[in-house]
Amino acid sequence: MxxxxxxxxxxxxxDRFSADMVDDIIDDAAVSSGGAYTAVGRYDHKEMVALVAALSRHSGLAVDDLIHAFGHHLFGRFVERYPVFFSEVHSPVDFLMSVETHIHTEVRKLYPDAELPSIKSQPIGATQIEVEYASVRPFGILAQGLIEGAMRHFETPCRIHREILETGAKNRVRFVIDMS
Ligand code: HEM
Structure with a gap:
């Protein structure tokens, strides 16, 4: 990752907890990289799973809630870091459709060894869109946080229905986003 x-x-x-919390979870998770992360480095995604589990133990908050909140945070940072992906699209449907066909494709060109999920989106009628997440990594809830971040970015109120289709070696989650 x-x-x-x-x-x-x-x-x-x-930001949400403290600098001490960062040190505590790195110690507690005993990550093999030692926790000195750099933005251009690459690390085992299992370290992220261990860090979130440690944060859950230290904060008393549920793992899924923490990953979900991280999706909101990460989306905001993507908007700041990669504005080009947001200047050309003007609706959340066009944006979600572009994640697989354009955004993650460009990310893969920049970082050929990026570990990206498949994010397949298709409109259902005029007011719904279906998004299917598939990955060997278990970050379907992160995808939900990112989708919510996108809907908020485009100021589109919605309800999101989540259906877990598969867990384990392969993870698949289907979201139906209802904008009616
Ligand atoms: C709603 C929109 C998006 C969704 C649902 C989504 C979903 C995800 C998820 C769940 C991951 C974690 C890896 C995995 O689960 O296999 C990921 C990784 C990533 N995504 Fe996206 N993403 C979205 C938009 C974006 C945008 C706008 C960017 C900005 C360019 C982006 C760039 C990346 C990068 C750099 C990674 C890390 C790749 C790695 O670790 O090697 N994504 N994406």
């Missing part, structure tokens, strides 16, 4: 995901996670922990 790209280091930028880790550095953003640590920034969120420092």
């Amino acid at each position: 790209l280091g930028v995901v880790f550095t953003e996670f640590m920034d969120m922990v420092e």
Whole structure:
């Protein structure tokens, strides 16, 4: 997993909790990299799972709630870091459709060894869109936080229905976003 995901996670922990919390969870998770993350480095995604579990133990908050909140945070940072992906699209549907066909494709060109999920989106009628997340990594809830971040960015109120289709070696989650 790209280091930028880790550095953003640590920034969120420092902002929402404290710098001491960052040190505590690195110690507690006993990550093999030692926890000195750089944005352009690469780290095992299992370190992220261990850090979130440690943060859950230290904060008393549920793992899923923490990953979900991280999705909101990360989306805001993507908007700041990569404005080009947001200047050309003007609706949340066009944006969600562009994640697979354009955004993650460009990320892969920049970082050929990026570990990206498949994010397949298709409109259902005029007011709904279906998004299917698939990855060997278990970050479907992160995808939900990112989707919510996108809907908020485009100022589009919605209800999101989540259906977990598969867990384990492969993770698949289907979201139906209802904008009616
Ligand atoms: C709603 C929109 C998006 C969704 C649902 C989404 C979903 C995800 C998820 C869940 C991951 C974690 C890896 C995995 O689960 O396999 C990921 C990784 C990533 N995404 Fe996206 N993403 C979205 C938009 C974006 C945008 C706007 C950017 C900005 C350019 C971006 C760039 C990246 C990068 C750099 C990674 C890390 C790749 C790595 O660790 O090697 N994504 N994405």
